[in-house]
Amino acid sequence: MDPVTTADTPARAGTKEWTALAVLSLPAMLIVMDLTVLHLAVPNLSAELRPSSSQLLWITDIYGFLIAGFLITMGSLGDRVGRRKLLLVGAAAFGAASVLAAYSANAEMLIAARALMGVAGATLMPSTLSLIRTMFEDARQRTKAISLWMTSFMVGGSIGPLVGGALLEQFWWGSVFLVGVPVMALLLLTGPYLLPEYRDPNAGRLDLPSAILLLATVLPVIYGVKKLAENGFGWTLVAAIALGLVVGVVFVRRQRMLDDPLIDVRLFRNPGYGAALGVMTISTFAMMGLNLFVMQYLQLVHGLSPFRAGLWVLPMTGGMMLGMSVAPALAGRVRPAFLIAAGMFVSAVGVGLMTQVGETGGFAMLIAGTVVMAAGFAPAAALGTDLVISSAPAESAGAASAASETSNEFGGALGLAVLGSVGTAVYRARMDDTLPSGLDPAAAEAARETLAAATAVAGRSPEQVGAELLEVARAAFTDGLQVTAVVSTTAVVVGGVLAAVLLRNVRQGGDTGNGGQVHEAETDGAAVAEEIVA
Incomplete structure (x- = not known):
């Protein structure tokens, strides 16, 4: 009992x-x-x-x-x-x-x-x-x-x-x-x-126009960002993102006018809610973007099968599970801001290890980096999610939970787009300088697009040319991984600083320690709109 x-x-x-x-x-x-x-x-x-x-x-x-x-x-x-x-x-x-x-x-x-x-x-x-x-x-x-x-x-x-x-x-x-x-x-x-x-x-009835506006906000932005990651720059995709952001501003303004909104945008003024969502987005940004390169590195640089590459991801899962078990144990004695910030700095060390991964060496460095990165991100994932749903009123926990998951979707899509674009740009620049002679123009153009395409071209080329192409393509991809890791390290360190500063007065359970709920304070719509769009 x-x-x-x-x-x-x-x-x-x-x-x-x-x-x-x-x-x-x-x-x-x-x-x-x-x-x-x-x-x-x-x-x-x-x-x-x-x-x-x-x-x-x-x-x-x-x-x-x-x-x-x-x-x-x-x-x-x-x-x-x-x-x-x-x-x-x-x-x-x-x-x-x-x-x-x-x-x-x-x-x-x-x-x-x-x-x-x-x-x-x-x-x-x-x-x-x-x-x-x-x-x-x-x-x-x-x-x-x-x-x-x-x-x-x-x-x-x-x-x-x-x-x-x-x-x-x-x-x-x-x-x-x-x-x-x-x-x-x-x-x-x-x-x-x-x-x-x-x-x-x-609760009142679900506001159908708000639901339609939200769908018209999220779908174009997610679509545009993901397709930018896959296909590169395109004005149509940029226009889709811009359209989604404009509709998003309209959505925020409508929520401000409703007595029973789809989501209470005033919640974003609560550090335990808005700042926690921001830090979680940064974590997902770095982890999803880097995982894209890690899986390609294991399969296309080291030649592992998809199944064996999947096995080498398991240590990263173990790192995350370790972090998930440690964070709750410490949460009762250490404020979330310092646990999350410490975890982000640990993750930065793990991501930093990936900058040392080489074309022919550094396999152990890569796996160690993913494990440390995942373990460090665990406090942001667990405590950040707890802060988000605890900072919202109990009757709005469903919408608050959904906002947490949506931030992860945006963070992952941005990570794939931004970090994917950085890595691809480095790869193509290196390939322009090092492509071997003996390739016809069509094959050379295909090889400079992606490492997967270069691998396919090498398989159809004469043995010596194919071997040389594989060597330079793998080196170019590894350079892209290293630069991407540098960008990610910077983003993670910034996320750690933001957590330490913006969440410093938030206790476990989302209490700001000011004797009241921040989400109940009235704020102007323009400031909230800026935070949502940002």
Whole structure:
């Protein structure tokens, strides 16, 4: 039996709540797995469904785009209709859409199924995190619970390629989508008994124009940033980002005028909310951008298979799990600002190690760097998420949780775009100076685009020319990795300084220590709009 509590002492979670946390961690892990396994299945499904190039882009991208676009709307909807109810409806829809995707007869059917999975997936993350806020009232227990929940994301990202690769070796391409069906079935069976229901009793109706404006803000920005990372500069993509930002300003102004907004933009004036989101975005920016180069380095420079490269990512997961276990243990004695800042500086050391990775050496340095980087980012992920949902009123925890996940989406997209562009620019500049003679103009132009293209060209070239091309291409890519690591180190150090300064007065649980809630203070719309857009 849980100990008796007073009005001033939050109730402590018991066995039921910790069991429920384990169940809630499964869909969180699955969401990340589904972002990775599809890429492994692309060759097989392409051979069978024969999608056009544009259809293939929609198959791979629409899931992530719709998750990002609907997160805040679904979080706010859960606050209104019930978080458990929305979670269970979303789980049923996700399971059904997964079956539809697995047995798709053509590309159009698979695109529709992936779109449904994206919308359903957007209900899962904010619902699970806001339910954790409800189940774990004690600040220390909540921090530990969020750390364990965040760990499930790293585990999902790490084992996704391994599970997907194993399934594709034994079954058809659609099997990678069926992994989620038993997980969702377990959630549907146990959720009504383990999970509490919570909804804001005073919430009004969901403002449909706000939901449309938010979608028109997030989708163009996420689309533009991701495509800039993949395809390079293009005015159409810049225009998409600009359009999204303009609509975003309109969205913020509308929220200021509503009595019951989709998300209370005044929350961004609370350091525990706005500053924590900023630091988390920087962390995701660096980690996602660098992971892109790490996976390519392992496969294209060191020649590892995708499965073996995935195995070498597991130590990084171990580093994150170590950081996730240490951060809650220290949170009761050290203020979040100093834990997060210390973690960011540790991450900067890990990223700094990657600047020493060489073309033919430094494999151990790379793995050590990823482990230290992941361990250092853990406090920002766990404590930052805790600060975000704790700084918001309990009735708005769903929308606050969704904002946390959306910031991660933006951070990851920016990391891929900005760091990807930096690394690509260095690669092309080095290749311009070192391309071997003996290549025809078309082959030389292809080789200077990416290391993967250079590897393909080398395989079609005479042995001596191909070997020389591989050597200079790998050296150029390694130079790009090193420069990207320098840029990332700078960003992470800045994030650590911001955490130490902006969060210095915030205690565990989001209390600013000023005797009141910052989010209740009135602020002018222009200042809030500037912070949101920034």
